[in-house]
Amino acid sequence: MTFSPSLSPALSVDILPLGLRVTGRRVVLVGGGPVSARRAQTLADAGARLFLVAPGACSALATLVASGAVAWEQRREYAHGDLAGAWLVHVATGDPAVDAQVSADAEAQQTFCVAAGDGEGATAWVPAVARVGDSVVSVTSASVSDRNPRRSIRVRDAIEASLRTGTLPVRATPPRSDGPAGGGASRMRTGSVALVGGGPGALDLLTVRGRNLITAADVVVIDRLAPRAILDELPADVEIIDVGKTSGHHPIPQDEINAILVERALAGYAVVRLKGGDPYVFGRGGEELDACVAAGIPVEVVPGVTSAISVPAAAGIPVTHRGLSRGFTILTGHEDVGRVPAASDHTVVLLMGVAHLPLTTAGLLANGRDPETPAAIIEDGYGPRQRTTVGTLATIAARAVEAGVRPPAITVIGDVVRRAPEWVK
Numbered sequence: 001m002t003f004s005p006s007l008s009p010a011l012s013v014d015i016l017p018l019g020l021r022v023t024g025r026r027v028v029l030v031g032g033g034p035v036s037a038r039r040a041q042t043l044a045d046a047g048a049r050l051f052l053v054a055p056g057a058c059s060a061l062a063t064l065v066a067s068g069a070v071a072w073e074q075r076r077e078y079a080h081g082d083l084a085g086a087w088l089v090h091v092a093t094g095d096p097a098v099d100a101q102v103s104a105d106a107e108a109q110q111t112f113c114v115a116a117g118d119g120e121g122a123t124a125w126v127p128a129v130a131r132v133g134d135s136v137v138s139v140t141s142a143s144v145s146d147r148n149p150r151r152s153i154r155v156r157d158a159i160e161a162s163l164r165t166g167t168l169p170v171r172a173t174p175p176r177s178d179g180p181a182g183g184g185a186s187r188m189r190t191g192s193v194a195l196v197g198g199g200p201g202a203l204d205l206l207t208v209r210g211r212n213l214i215t216a217a218d219v220v221v222i223d224r225l226a227p228r229a230i231l232d233e234l235p236a237d238v239e240i241i242d243v244g245k246t247s248g249h250h251p252i253p254q255d256e257i258n259a260i261l262v263e264r265a266l267a268g269y270a271v272v273r274l275k276g277g278d279p280y281v282f283g284r285g286g287e288e289l290d291a292c293v294a295a296g297i298p299v300e301v302v303p304g305v306t307s308a309i310s311v312p313a314a315a316g317i318p319v320t321h322r323g324l325s326r327g328f329t330i331l332t333g334h335e336d337v338g339r340v341p342a343a344s345d346h347t348v349v350l351l352m353g354v355a356h357l358p359l360t361t362a363g364l365l366a367n368g369r370d371p372e373t374p375a376a377i378i379e380d381g382y383g384p385r386q387r388t389t390v391g392t393l394a395t396i397a398a399r400a401v402e403a404g405v406r407p408p409a410i411t412v413i414g415d416v417v418r419r420a421p422e423w424v425k
Helices: 034-045 059-067 096-108 149-165 208-215 228-233 254-266 285-294 307-314 357-366 396-403 415-419
Strands: 026-030 049-053 088-091 112-115 128-132 135-139 192-197 219-222 239-242 270-275 299-302 327-331 346-351 374-379 387-392 409-413
Touching: 026 034, 026 096, 034 049, 034 059, 034 088, 049 059, 088 096, 096 112, 128 149, 135 149, 149 208, 192 208, 192 254, 192 285, 208 228, 208 270, 208 299, 219 228, 219 254, 254 270, 254 285, 270 285, 285 299, 307 346, 307 374, 307 409, 346 357, 357 396, 357 409, 374 396, 374 415, 387 396, 409 415
Parallel strands: 026 049, 026 088, 088 112, 192 270, 192 299, 219 239, 219 270, 327 346
Antiparallel strands: 128 135, 346 409, 374 387, 374 409
8 A cells, every 4th residue: 555645635646655666676776875875775575686886884784785675786876778678776885976967867767766965866766665464555746846755754754553453443354246146266275263351341441452353354343332433343254153141141162163163164265253352261262272283273372451450440449459459260150169169368259140149159158258349330331330239148149139240340359459449447
């Protein structure tokens, strides 16, 4: 893509952006300084046959000569005829008279010339370039009379940063004529699956890697508690499959979710499984990975900020804290509470446990934990209705009923709850 930052309705456009294929073609560099060295490296990376005309060369350029990337046959000043057979010329001698002569000779033989010291006299210009994934972004001014290389660099840097962070949602995959569920011809590229942890639901807590994969995806299979706002940024042809579960209601069983991932990937699509929290913290990501690996599908796992840690933090509660807690246990139900250390300096975090909170607290009490152990329930962490209800192990279940606590909610039990602003000694 090429972006011309100086373009406006009143401005004439006299620069035509082009991509040049210089592989195997003769390119002449006139001048042996750092400017030529920088250009030589770029041209060598593009496969050009480089020939240097200069009485001397800087260390960077000498290194390229020693490596064989640049031919330096006659170590002398520029002379007529040195441009013979050149497809492209780059001149940067620092001597305006020599640069002008090279530009004139290139013009006479109809060869484009980049004149580093004379933008007005040049017939070609090198844009500010960024390479991101499978794309090359080039930025240049729209007119010779309005050239502003520094602005081009700033615009290039801004576009590159947006592409790398995923805030500029440009698909990295080729467009398709039929949807993933359609019956069109099979795709030629290999499909893949990325298990992406979306964090506690806030879009700005999604990782950069996760966002990049989502914006490049053909198919997004999303959970109820994942950061759903990201869907608004996706093109209309991205297939969104909602497999969200609520307490006691799983409309799409896990085996079917696994089958969806495998089917779409085998059809050649880039699939993102977007989950709330972290894929491996009670997210069944391991089962999904196993299903994909068994089908021979490449799988990437992108960790997310688990709600077991982030939601208490949003309420001012650390799961560990010097003098209050030396460790923590994460549970999703009441069955395993008997295995948790009974000391109040060991934090217990309950996920998806609102319905069974009376059974869980009863189990912890039966296991020897002090009834006065502080406890808190945080609803809708990072969401619009975030609220913290505090109590003790003996009272928190009743207080949850009184407050009308609703999922999603995280329960924290342990002395660290004393750090919550709502806690009153």
